[in-house]
Amino acid sequence: MDLRTMLNKLKNHQYDSPTEIRDDARLMFTNCRTYNEDGSDIFECATRLEAFMEERFAHAFGENGRKRRTL
Structure with a gap:
């Protein structure tokens, strides 16, 4: 998974x-760490972006996984 694929899926209404x-998004970050060396710029950027997005997901979804508000 990558950002371009996610964007295309959004544009094509493929998310239910x-x-x-x-x-x-979580799969993308896992893939990024799997295919890039620990400590590389890409690995580190993915780790920081994931932390930011997880914080936003927590606010948007709450503990039970249901959507509470928009990102």
Whole structure:
């Protein structure tokens, strides 16, 4: 998974729920760390962006996973 694929899925209305977007974002970060060396710029940027997005997801979804407000 990558950002371009996610953007294309958004444009083509291929997501049925916000949780699908969240799941694809998490997969993207996992892939980024898997295919880039620990300590590399890309690895570190992915780690920081993931922390930011997880904070936003927590505010948007709450503890039970249901959407509370827009990102």
